[in-house]
Amino acid sequence: MRKRALVRTLVATAVLAAFSGVAYAQQTVKIGLLATLEGPFAAGGADGMRGAELAVKQHNGMAGGKKIEIIKASSDAKPDVAVNATRKLVEQDKVDIMVGPLSGGEGVAVKDYSKTQPNITFINGSSGAQATTLVNTSPNFFRFNTEGAQWMVGLGKAALDKGYKRVMVIAEDYAFPYSQVQGFMSEYCRLGGKVPVKAWVPLGGKDYASVIARIPKDVDALVVVLGGADAVNFLNQYEAAGGDKPLVGGSITVSQDILNYKGKRRDSLVGTIAGSPIADAYDAPEFKAFVADYQKNYPVSAGGYPSPSLFALVYYINMKAALDALDAVNGDLSGGQAKYREALQKMTLKTPTGDVRLDSNRQAIGSTFVTEVVKDPQGNLYNKVLRKVDGIDQMLGMKKEDFKIGTRDEPSCP
Amino acid sequence: MSTAAWRNAINAGAGRLAMGKVVVAPLQEAKPRAIQNPVRLHHVVVLAALLVFPWVASPFVTFQIGAQSLALGLIALSLTFLGGYGGMISLAQMTVAGIAGYMVGIFGTSGTAEISLGWPWWLGVALALAIATLAGAFIGWLSVRTEGIYTIMITLAVGVAFYYLCLQNYSVFNVFQGFQQVHPPKLFGINWRDPLPFYHLVLFWSLAGYFFVKYLLRAPFGIALQGIRDNPRRMNALGFHVTAHRVAAYAVAGFIAAVGGVLLVWYNGLITPNSAGTSWLINILIIAVLGGMRHPMGPFIGAIVFVLLQTFAIDLIDRERFNLVIGGVFLAIVLFSPDGLLGLWAALQARFTRRSGFSTPIGGIR
Numbered sequence: 001m002r003k004r005a006l007v008r009t010l011v012a013t014a015v016l017a018a019f020s021g022v023a024y025a026q027q028t029v030k031i032g033l034l035a036t037l038e039g040p041f042a043a044g045g046a047d048g049m050r051g052a053e054l055a056v057k058q059h060n061g062m063a064g065g066k067k068i069e070i071i072k073a074s075s076d077a078k079p080d081v082a083v084n085a086t087r088k089l090v091e092q093d094k095v096d097i098m099v100g101p102l103s104g105g106e107g108v109a110v111k112d113y114s115k116t117q118p119n120i121t122f123i124n125g126s127s128g129a130q131a132t133t134l135v136n137t138s139p140n141f142f143r144f145n146t147e148g149a150q151w152m153v154g155l156g157k158a159a160l161d162k163g164y165k166r167v168m169v170i171a172e173d174y175a176f177p178y179s180q181v182q183g184f185m186s187e188y189c190r191l192g193g194k195v196p197v198k199a200w201v202p203l204g205g206k207d208y209a210s211v212i213a214r215i216p217k218d219v220d221a222l223v224v225v226l227g228g229a230d231a232v233n234f235l236n237q238y239e240a241a242g243g244d245k246p247l248v249g250g251s252i253t254v255s256q257d258i259l260n261y262k263g264k265r266r267d268s269l270v271g272t273i274a275g276s277p278i279a280d281a282y283d284a285p286e287f288k289a290f291v292a293d294y295q296k297n298y299p300v301s302a303g304g305y306p307s308p309s310l311f312a313l314v315y316y317i318n319m320k321a322a323l324d325a326l327d328a329v330n331g332d333l334s335g336g337q338a339k340y341r342e343a344l345q346k347m348t349l350k351t352p353t354g355d356v357r358l359d360s361n362r363q364a365i366g367s368t369f370v371t372e373v374v375k376d377p378q379g380n381l382y383n384k385v386l387r388k389v390d391g392i393d394q395m396l397g398m399k400k401e402d403f404k405i406g407t408r409d410e411p412s413c414p
Numbered sequence: 415m416s417t418a419a420w421r422n423a424i425n426a427g428a429g430r431l432a433m434g435k436v437v438v439a440p441l442q443e444a445k446p447r448a449i450q451n452p453v454r455l456h457h458v459v460v461l462a463a464l465l466v467f468p469w470v471a472s473p474f475v476t477f478q479i480g481a482q483s484l485a486l487g488l489i490a491l492s493l494t495f496l497g498g499y500g501g502m503i504s505l506a507q508m509t510v511a512g513i514a515g516y517m518v519g520i521f522g523t524s525g526t527a528e529i530s531l532g533w534p535w536w537l538g539v540a541l542a543l544a545i546a547t548l549a550g551a552f553i554g555w556l557s558v559r560t561e562g563i564y565t566i567m568i569t570l571a572v573g574v575a576f577y578y579l580c581l582q583n584y585s586v587f588n589v590f591q592g593f594q595q596v597h598p599p600k601l602f603g604i605n606w607r608d609p610l611p612f613y614h615l616v617l618f619w620s621l622a623g624y625f626f627v628k629y630l631l632r633a634p635f636g637i638a639l640q641g642i643r644d645n646p647r648r649m650n651a652l653g654f655h656v657t658a659h660r661v662a663a664y665a666v667a668g669f670i671a672a673v674g675g676v677l678l679v680w681y682n683g684l685i686t687p688n689s690a691g692t693s694w695l696i697n698i699l700i701i702a703v704l705g706g707m708r709h710p711m712g713p714f715i716g717a718i719v720f721v722l723l724q725t726f727a728i729d730l731i732d733r734e735r736f737n738l739v740i741g742g743v744f745l746a747i748v749l750f751s752p753d754g755l756l757g758l759w760a761a762l763q764a765r766f767t768r769r770s771g772f773s774t775p776i777g778g779i780r
Contacts, residue, residue: 112594173589
């Protein structure tokens with residue numbers, strides 16, 4: 001019967017946690033924090049949590065005169081798991097504010113769930129699906145980070161400046177790369193670039209031989225929107241096949257782990273341009289202070305990264321928004337959190353990468369970087385900031401009626 | 415089922431029914447109970463507890479623990495039926511449930527209006543159940559000529575193939591995104607997705623599934639199936655069509671899994687390729703094994719433990735480590751009781767009552 005006893009302990013713990021929450025509700029504000037601590041994005045999720053915790057630490061664990069209590073939950077990048085974890089935080093642990101989740105599909109699902117909990121305010125973690133704040137929007141879901149398409153703004157022009165007039169797109173076959181490709185192409189095509197071929201490959205694919213065989217001779221560069229292991233696999237196979245075209249990268253393609261990879265083509269990565277909401281070498285004082293604070297709190301010896309990842313930054317931004325707005329209303333969450341939401345909607349958030357405002361769909365209007373891979377004197381590769389683009393909205397500068405959410409076939413300019 | 419018992423049964427010169435008695439007796443209870451009143455005290459207690467539970471528990475516990483456990487338990491029940499009584503471990507039961515879930519999204523209404531046909535909910539659900547049952551039978555037909563580990567392999571292959579089909583097909587399965595906002599209908603002025611109505615809906619179908627399986631195991635079909643599990647060659651010699659029985663068992667299990675799949679998609683409100691991905695194929699096996707495959711009650715108990723751990727393990731231990739608790743508990747249960755939690759219960763009971771009938775576990779995985 002030990003198992004029964006364990007189950008009972010589990011239930012008792014949960015019940016106690018719920019009751020103790022009620023007792024302290026006067027002095028504390030509970031914030032639920034959801035990220036992926038399992039599955040393909042486990043490392044990113046852990047860093048996202050670090051970013052969010054850093055924001056709380058900078059507030060000394062207080063906001064609006066109340067103590068902040070963080071309750072964490074984990075998912076594995078699957079929407080149903082994310083909703084289950086969110087439901088536990090909201091309905092069982094009775095959090096006042098939710099911050100999360102990490103990935104795109106989860107974001108759409110949690111946004112749908114938020115509609116059933118009108119008294120709780122949901123703030124995004126780092127999920128970047130366009131549809132979250134465009135289709136079937138929820139009045140209590142806020143996103144202070146820019147999304148996949150916004151991150152690529154400025155890259156189309158940079159590619160043309162490099163002399164890439166025709167490019168082939170190689171990207172994973174799901175919503176986030178669609179957004180990224182759209183962000184790139186809508187600008188690139190408008191300025192006269194051509195994309196004759198788009199190859200959509202399955203997420204987690206191992207064999208890129210057929211894709212590499214389809215690369216036309218007459219394209220000037222490859223736009224590679226692959227993440228993590230997929231990107232490394234592609235680069236290795238492209239190198240083995242004798243490929244020599246320059247690359248244009250997505251936001252998670254030319255990350256530090258790719259730059260550390262040891263293949264012969266490593267040097268040919270020099271000159272690769274990419275669009276991203278974070279650039280390690282950005283030298284604004286706010287960003288440098290953020291990086292220094294991250295490094296102080298999470299040294300590499302304690303499991304942190306040498307430099308905060310995209311997830312750390314984006315979770316930091318969203319958590320900071322939650323806390324700053326609490327400060328602005330002096331911790332007043334009464335009236336279905338109406339004042340709090342108004343503060344969120346109207347605030348201009350100071351982030352390490354510039355000011356962020358929200359549009360009428362509660363989606364961030366913010367800044368993004370165009371970066372280029374360069375070699376430092378020690379022979380290490382890093383991303384140099386080529387250009388910072390400010391004030392990008394979710395319509396990417398288009399009129400609302402011209403804008404269509406990115407898909408496999410949209411946009412198109414063969 | 416000992417060889418001696420078999421010999422007795424055959425020697426008694428009886429057909430299916432006499433054999434049935436011999437087969438059923440050690441499976442269900444030590445003494446033949448058919449003549450006694452089958453309703454016993456613990457049945458009443460459990461049923462009362464199930465009915466009272468949502469009125470004392472919070473909506474969260476009712477919905478996320480109660481309803482989710484029962485829906486998952488129903489899907490695992492189909493595996494217990496196949497594995498425990500048919501001797502066929504199919505990893506594709508979640509695939510069948512996933513097919514049913516997808517069909518509800520495709521024929522009914524969802525957030526993806528371009529693909530969803532928007533037909534009335536009853537038509538969508540009926541079609542979903544029919545197609546998933548057919549799919550279950552088809553998977554059975556594919557894998558029925560294999561044994562043991564090969565059945566596991568072939569059903570795993572089918573499951574993974576379906577996962578990739580969903581992940582890469584645009585026109586029907588809507589790739590990575592799947593279908594969002596797949597909700598039960600609002601009927602008789604009740605929103606069936608509210609915790610209380612939804613719990614009762616799932617409870618009704620779980621009880622129906624449970625009693626259906628219990629009935630089936632005593633019916634000639636179920637008895638023949640257990641005979642086939644224990645000695646297919648002899649059953650064949652007795653004139654039973656072994657393959658047909660097995661495929662039929664897959665179809666029955668497919669139907670149960672399909673009902674569970676419809677309930678699960680309504681519970682989640684969405685379905686994506688990951689809903690029928692490899693981890694879920696395995697999870698269903700874990701639930702079935704955890705509870706024990708000796709009795710149709712097993713999968714439900716396994717599901718409750720599984721869901722409780724999934725939900726609350728993170729409160730017991732910090733961040734990245736909580737999967738350790740889940741894994742540790744699973745390991746401990748399987749280690750100390752190969753028959754799952756039911757086996758543990760039976761062992762305890764045997765220790766206290768010293769009844770001999772419980773010493774031989776029947777219906778485990780083979």
